[in-house]
Amino acid sequence: MELEKTFAEIAENILELLDAKKYISARQEVLKLNAADVAEVIGDVEDEQGIENAIILFRMLPKDISAEAFSRLSTDDQLNIVAGITDRELDFIIKEMDFDDMIDVLEELPANVVDKILVRATKEERRQINTFLNYPEDSAGSLMTPDYIELRKEWTAGEALAHIKEAGIDSETVYTCYVKDPGRRLLGIVSLRSLVVSDSDTPVAEIMVEDSVYVNVSDDQEKVSAAFTKYGFLAIPVVDHEQRLVGIITIDDILQVVEEEFTEDFERMGGVLGSDDRGYLDTGVFRQVRNRFPWLILLMCSAMVTGLVISRFELLLTDVASLTMYLPLLMGTGGNSGSQASTLVIRGLAIGELEPRDAHRVLWKEARISFLLGVSLSLINLAKILFIDGEPILIGLTVCVTQIFVIMLAKCIGGMLPLLAKKIGIDPALMAAPFISTLTDTFSCLIYFSLASVIFNLY
Amino acid sequence: MELEKTFAEIAENILELLDAKKYISARQEVLKLNAADVAEVIGDVEDEQGIENAIILFRMLPKDISAEAFSRLSTDDQLNIVAGITDRELDFIIKEMDFDDMIDVLEELPANVVDKILVRATKEERRQINTFLNYPEDSAGSLMTPDYIELRKEWTAGEALAHIKEAGIDSETVYTCYVKDPGRRLLGIVSLRSLVVSDSDTPVAEIMVEDSVYVNVSDDQEKVSAAFTKYGFLAIPVVDHEQRLVGIITIDDILQVVEEEFTEDFERMGGVLGSDDRGYLDTGVFRQVRNRFPWLILLMCSAMVTGLVISRFELLLTDVASLTMYLPLLMGTGGNSGSQASTLVIRGLAIGELEPRDAHRVLWKEARISFLLGVSLSLINLAKILFIDGEPILIGLTVCVTQIFVIMLAKCIGGMLPLLAKKIGIDPALMAAPFISTLTDTFSCLIYFSLASVIFNLY
Numbered sequence: 001m002e003l004e005k006t007f008a009e010i011a012e013n014i015l016e017l018l019d020a021k022k023y024i025s026a027r028q029e030v031l032k033l034n035a036a037d038v039a040e041v042i043g044d045v046e047d048e049q050g051i052e053n054a055i056i057l058f059r060m061l062p063k064d065i066s067a068e069a070f071s072r073l074s075t076d077d078q079l080n081i082v083a084g085i086t087d088r089e090l091d092f093i094i095k096e097m098d099f100d101d102m103i104d105v106l107e108e109l110p111a112n113v114v115d116k117i118l119v120r121a122t123k124e125e126r127r128q129i130n131t132f133l134n135y136p137e138d139s140a141g142s143l144m145t146p147d148y149i150e151l152r153k154e155w156t157a158g159e160a161l162a163h164i165k166e167a168g169i170d171s172e173t174v175y176t177c178y179v180k181d182p183g184r185r186l187l188g189i190v191s192l193r194s195l196v197v198s199d200s201d202t203p204v205a206e207i208m209v210e211d212s213v214y215v216n217v218s219d220d221q222e223k224v225s226a227a228f229t230k231y232g233f234l235a236i237p238v239v240d241h242e243q244r245l246v247g248i249i250t251i252d253d254i255l256q257v258v259e260e261e262f263t264e265d266f267e268r269m270g271g272v273l274g275s276d277d278r279g280y281l282d283t284g285v286f287r288q289v290r291n292r293f294p295w296l297i298l299l300m301c302s303a304m305v306t307g308l309v310i311s312r313f314e315l316l317l318t319d320v321a322s323l324t325m326y327l328p329l330l331m332g333t334g335g336n337s338g339s340q341a342s343t344l345v346i347r348g349l350a351i352g353e354l355e356p357r358d359a360h361r362v363l364w365k366e367a368r369i370s371f372l373l374g375v376s377l378s379l380i381n382l383a384k385i386l387f388i389d390g391e392p393i394l395i396g397l398t399v400c401v402t403q404i405f406v407i408m409l410a411k412c413i414g415g416m417l418p419l420l421a422k423k424i425g426i427d428p429a430l431m432a433a434p435f436i437s438t439l440t441d442t443f444s445c446l447i448y449f450s451l452a453s454v455i456f457n458l459y
Numbered sequence: 460m461e462l463e464k465t466f467a468e469i470a471e472n473i474l475e476l477l478d479a480k481k482y483i484s485a486r487q488e489v490l491k492l493n494a495a496d497v498a499e500v501i502g503d504v505e506d507e508q509g510i511e512n513a514i515i516l517f518r519m520l521p522k523d524i525s526a527e528a529f530s531r532l533s534t535d536d537q538l539n540i541v542a543g544i545t546d547r548e549l550d551f552i553i554k555e556m557d558f559d560d561m562i563d564v565l566e567e568l569p570a571n572v573v574d575k576i577l578v579r580a581t582k583e584e585r586r587q588i589n590t591f592l593n594y595p596e597d598s599a600g601s602l603m604t605p606d607y608i609e610l611r612k613e614w615t616a617g618e619a620l621a622h623i624k625e626a627g628i629d630s631e632t633v634y635t636c637y638v639k640d641p642g643r644r645l646l647g648i649v650s651l652r653s654l655v656v657s658d659s660d661t662p663v664a665e666i667m668v669e670d671s672v673y674v675n676v677s678d679d680q681e682k683v684s685a686a687f688t689k690y691g692f693l694a695i696p697v698v699d700h701e702q703r704l705v706g707i708i709t710i711d712d713i714l715q716v717v718e719e720e721f722t723e724d725f726e727r728m729g730g731v732l733g734s735d736d737r738g739y740l741d742t743g744v745f746r747q748v749r750n751r752f753p754w755l756i757l758l759m760c761s762a763m764v765t766g767l768v769i770s771r772f773e774l775l776l777t778d779v780a781s782l783t784m785y786l787p788l789l790m791g792t793g794g795n796s797g798s799q800a801s802t803l804v805i806r807g808l809a810i811g812e813l814e815p816r817d818a819h820r821v822l823w824k825e826a827r828i829s830f831l832l833g834v835s836l837s838l839i840n841l842a843k844i845l846f847i848d849g850e851p852i853l854i855g856l857t858v859c860v861t862q863i864f865v866i867m868l869a870k871c872i873g874g875m876l877p878l879l880a881k882k883i884g885i886d887p888a889l890m891a892a893p894f895i896s897t898l899t900d901t902f903s904c905l906i907y908f909s910l911a912s913v914i915f916n917l918y
Contacts, residue, residue: 032670036690165656174652175634175693192651193633197624211491229718231495232711234634234693251710252691255717259688262721263806269728270802270892271795280807281820285827292799292832296792300836303791304843311784321777324786325770328900331787332762333755335794336730336893340751343729347722348739361740368744373751377759384763433729433892434795441787 011041018053027060035068055084067096075108100145103132140224141217144238144247149177158200176235184244221257228254269432271295299438306442313449326399334406334444335437341414342436346428356423362415370411374404398455402448410440470500477512486519494527514543526555534567559604562591599683600676603697603706608636617659635694643703680716687713728891730754758897765901772908785858793865793903794896800873801895805887815882821874829870833863857914861907869899
């Protein structure tokens with residue numbers, strides 16, 4: 001099946017058939033889709049009628065696909081489905097899901113629904129579910145699954161393969177198997193590949209790789225995804241504080257983590273705080289207002305400081321009126337120069353290339369870059385002021401000398417603030433365009449008018 | 460081995476031993492590292508002496524690890540190593556590498572080095588290498604490897620496993636195997652897991668999954684990574700224009716693609732064009748200037764337009780001097796409001812949640828959000844202007860009515876421009892903070908002064 005094209009056709013066809021209440025033909029079409037496609041179709045429905053169709057479609061699914069599709073839905077869609085199916089169906093779906101997916105679902109569903117599910121679980125299941133629900137969000141613990149294959153050191157490759165065949169668990173988790181010591185500590189890992197290519201009487205102990213990399217259950221997910229990127233693993237073992245193996249994290253879950261982390265940085269860089277995972281269209285107007293308001297009010301207050309600077313120089317502005325004309329240009333180039341530097345440094349910090357201790361290297365680099373940029377932009381600007389605007393040379397000099405200073409200052413501040421933020425434990429992404437450019441505005445005005453005052457001898 | 464801690468100790472120890480020329484002890488330590496760690500140690504060296512040590516360290520490595528470590532080095536570090544090893548050693552390393560890694564390396568190395576390598580390859584190898592080198596950058600073709608396991612439909616699971624054991628290729632590529640028809644078209648996929656859990660006399664044809672998702676050799680890597688995120692694959696088959704299977708892409712390469720794509724968007728959002736993969740510290744000052752200059756000069760020119768608007772209202776500003784004081788506030792809130800909207804829409808486009816055809820939904824949403832934000836911020840601002848600044852009510856009204864308009868306009872432009880960019884085939888990330896805020900500046904001034912002219916009856 002080619003991506004998209006065929007899928008879009010089938011999806012449209014299904015929705016039409018459902019609208020026409022041709023359920024038997026609809027079901028035939030539904031069976032052509034895999035779980036991810038089904039989740040996309042359900043996620044795309046909009047109105048009341050659409051939700052009703054989504055529930056009908058969902059109940060048509062073979063049981064194994066319905067569980068996987070359910071785990072891929074957004075929380076809103078999950079709640080819609082939960083409202084439309086029986087408790088028994090819900091129970092079945094939950095039981096059919098991979099353990100880590102189930103935990104993700106339970107974390108999002110409202111307490112009364114979760115209670116209904118927990119009541120039907122065995123005591124041991126409840127205990128394990130509760131342990132997993134208690135791992136902090138964004139920790140390795142919250143990403144892992146306890147479903148992994150455990151092999152014994154004293155087995156042969158053939159025995160190990162027979163055991164895997166017996167256990168027969170899910171595809172993502174079967175490709176790396178684990179060997180523990182009697183204290184349940186991780187002894188080594190064995191890839192399914194090495195079992196398959198070894199002679200069947202080779203001992204597991206010989207194939208096993210010791211000293212493998214692992215993460216701690218309380219490690220941040222950013223650290224976990226960095227390990228996947230660095231080592232190219234398919235799965236990584238997770239140990240608790242006594243070094244006991246408690247679960248594994250598989251690479252398919254990491255792809256989502258990477259996207260989440262980037263989205264968070266992205267939105268903070270654009271001045272949106274308190275983001276959520278719902279996506280733009282699914283986040284309501286009031287929630288959007290709440291996410292955007294704090295940053296705007298903060299930046300408005302700092303813009304007021306810039307206004308204060310200007311008001312102190314009102315007399316100067318009345319005397320040399322054309323000074324105001326170059327204010328947007330100075331504030332603009334300052335802000336944009338600062339954003340460039342901060343963006344690159346934030347990125348460098350995010351991928352681990354930069355550390356706060358690189359501050360002097362960043363500063364020295366930005367100083368040279370900003371000097372070159374400042375001088376070249378100012379010369380172009382000077383020519384424009386003198387020959388196109390026809391302003392006197394004193395105005396031109398004031399503007400252009402200010403511009404060089406402003407660009408240099410903006411780039412150095414833009415490069416330093418993310419490093420400082422990291423050092424004192426604030427998210428560096430907050431030190432991006434909105435904050436840096438508002439901050440630079442104040443400096444631009446201050447430098448500009450102070451210089452003008454001196455040059456025009458007013459004070 | 461726990462992440463980082465132990466690794467950092469070993470790495471430091473190795474560098475010290477190399478400095479002290481204790482090569483035998485150094486080698487013992489080096490053997491504790493895996494290829495990714497070795498690449499990191501080599502990537503961290505700085506001066507002449509460091510490079511020399513890096514070469515010595517590299518030549519100490521077991522051959523299989525040296526090839527993998529080499530493929531993970533930056534191009535600069537690769538060139539340093541190439542300069543320090545013999546042609547025969549280089550040849551060996553290249554041959555030992557995974558095919559897709561080799562292509563990546565050959566794409567970056569200078570032509571004379573590549574020629575030296577190609578001369579030693581067989582005619583068939585040269586042909587294949589050249590085909591792969593010709594796939595456009597960022598296409599599925601440039602990401603894929605031709606090393607995959609091909610099974611025959613008529614084999615049993617046991618025969619298939621025996622074949623895999625015989626072929627015994629690399630771990631990332633072995634977990635999904637492929638079945639082709641006589642025309643070399645993709646017939647179906649077989650996971651190693653399903654072979655292992657099936658009885659050994661089950662025919663491959665029975666285990667095989669038909670109708671699997673594939674990508675085209677010319678598809679953009681963004682589309683490929685979206686498929687991995689959506690379906691959670693470990694590998695995806697790549698077909699050519701005649702639907703023939705030509706290679707596969709594995710998930711470990713996709714993690715890098717996702718990071719690259721994000722970095723590109725990130726930098727464009729911060730006003731840095733023409734980025735490269737070198738990272739902040741490795742990109743020279745002149746190159747940085749070149750990457751940052753175009754955007755700055757463009758934005759400077761549009762800031763000049765804002766200046767022009769102001770100059771048209773010079774008379775007004777001389778008469779009502781305190782108007783200038785509120786200019787930074789209006790331009791600031793406008794710019795930041797616009798950036799928030801554009802960031803969210805750019806993100807929505809990047810993850811495929813939004814499409815240009817959602818324009819009316821975005822517009823309607825932004826209109827409501829910006830109205831609420833505009834009114835609430837303006838009221839706070841009005842109180843400040845009247846009671847703290849002690850300005851007359853007319854000034855307060857002018858500023859606050861302008862502010863509502865500016866925020867609404869900025870958010871609607873910020874929301875629309877990325878959609879428009881996508882529609883006409885420009886990267887939406889270019890429509891981020893720097894561009895939007897510079898554009899909003901012009902509108903802010905125009906609305907502000909036009910309104911003030913009316914209110915103060917000057918024209």
